[in-house]
Amino acid sequence: MEILRFTTAGSVDDGKSTLIGRLLYDSKSIFEDQIAAVKASSERKGLANIDLSLLTDGLKAEREQGITIDVAYRYFTTPKRKFIIADTPGHIQYTRNMVTGASTANLALIxxxxxxGVVEQTCRHSYIASLLEIPHLVVCINKMDLVDYSEEVFNRISEQFNEFASKLVVNDIRYIPISALHGDNVVDRSKNMDWYQGGTLLNTLETIHIGSDENHIDARFPVQTIIRPHSDEHHDYRGYAGRVAGGIFRPGDKVVVLPSGLSSTIRSIDTFTGSINEAFPPMSVSMTLEDDIDISRGDMIVKENNQPQMEQDIDIMICWLNARGPQPGAKYTIRHTSRETRAVIKDVVYKMDINTLQRVENDAELKMNDIARVRLRTMQRLIFDSYRRNRNTGSLVLIDENTNETVAAGMIV
Incomplete structure (x- = not known):
């Protein structure tokens, strides 16, 4: 069954957590003891209705303040699809949480x-969704019950967002008028908005096409580990295990191992349940080759006629995640696919003002939640594609060698 990962984004108090709670509640994806606990908590707060946001806001500080601080992951299943939800915070000081929560999403609910209408934080989060190359945006115009379910308001906000979205790199944008508090157009169609002829939110999530979101053209297989069973049954077995990051691999394909450049042919592609005829993202498999080649963790198996870039000097867009900015000449551990090496930040090309989408040049000081374009120099060559072409081989993280803290998440330009 297909898995759809989606994230929520938007301004503070737009109802992100309430919407997720309503989606889980109306799709009957919550245990009875969870519902009882949320009802009891709502009564203690003196609320007339059940506070569905409590289903995702689990931290004590979140419940006290009525805001989302950390990313909350929730899982549910319908007969058509499995879902992984990342409920991300709306406050500007938690931009880094939104970036980490949205980094693996197929779809963003704005x-x-x-x-x-469209406010500053709506624009900020939409830009981050675009920067992270989330292929689908669903703009949920919430609290329609407070504007008398007005079609005119819905159309005006849709046009407002469309005007802003013309500056973004997003191919698929959809608009749904909803009321998360009362459940209008979330799981069930609203009787209050007969003028809206589109699908409900759940119907959209179940039917939106995500099969072509992965890169099935550029074959990329970062090796994670070598499998040598040393058993009587598999005495000479040497498999190269990992997760397919792009393209389609089949037995008989001519491949090249990078960075060595040695070539061979795929003998078999194996899984826990047996051999298969093809492997594609995001399958985890083990490959065997016709030739004995020295391959280790961090190497990448690619098709002979379609190879990625290999460079030591790379430009990346980063979100700085740490409270302390980068120190001059500081060395960082860089993790990219299954490869690990060291790097230094050579130059901050520009910072991004994500409220105005303007570049701020001649400002090299990075602070927490800043988004900037920087130039890295790595100790060993990275094997990569641009993030726009492949989110798996185009993303990386920087780690402080002294504290072991992840200080930045990057997208290779």
């Missing part, structure tokens, strides 16, 4: 308060 919530807009029908009373306020």
């Amino acid at each position: 919530l807009v308060d029908a009373r306020n």
Whole structure:
């Protein structure tokens, strides 16, 4: 069954957590003891209705303040699909949490308060979704019950967002008028908005096409480990295990191992249940080759006629995640696919003002939540594609060698 990963984004108090709670509640994806606990908590707060946001806001500080601080992951299944939800915070100081939560998403739910329209934080989160190359945006215009379910308000906000989205790199944008509090157009179709002829939110999530979101053209297989069973049954077995990061591999394909450049042919592609005829993202498999080649963790198996870039000097867009900015000449551990090496930040090309989408040049000081384009110099050559071409081989993280903290997440330009 297909898995759809999606994230929520939008301004503070637009109703992101309430929407996820409503989606789980109406699709009957919550255990009875969870519902009982949330009802009891809502009664203690003196609320007339059940506070569905409590289903995702689990931290004590979140419940006290009524805001989302950390990324909350929730899982549910319908007969058509499995879902992984990342409920991310809306406050500007938690931009880094939004970036980490959205980094693996196929789809982003952008919530807009029908009373306020498109605001600064809506633009910020939409830009981050675009930067992270999330292929699908679903703009949920929430709290329609507070504007008398007005079609005119819905159309005005849709046009407002469309005007802003023309600056973004997003191919698929859809608009749904909803009321998360009352459940209009979340799981069940709203009787209050007969003028809306599109699908409900759950119907959209179940039917949106994500099969072509992965790169099935550029064959990339970062090796994670070598499998040598040393058993009587598999005495001479040498398999190269990992997760397919792009393209389609089949037995008989001519391949090249990077960075060595040695070539061979795929003998078999194996899984826990047996051999298969083809492997594609995001399958985890083990490959055997016709020739005995020295291959280790961090190497990449690619097709002979389609190879990635190999460079030591690379430009990346980063989100700085750490409270302390980069120190001059500091060395960082860089993790990219299954490869690990060291790197230094040579130059901060520009910072991005994500409220205005303007570049800020001549400002090399990076602070937490800043998004910037920087130039790295790595100790060993990285084997990569641009992030726009392949999110798996185009993403990396920087780790402080002294504290072992992840200080930045990067997208290779």
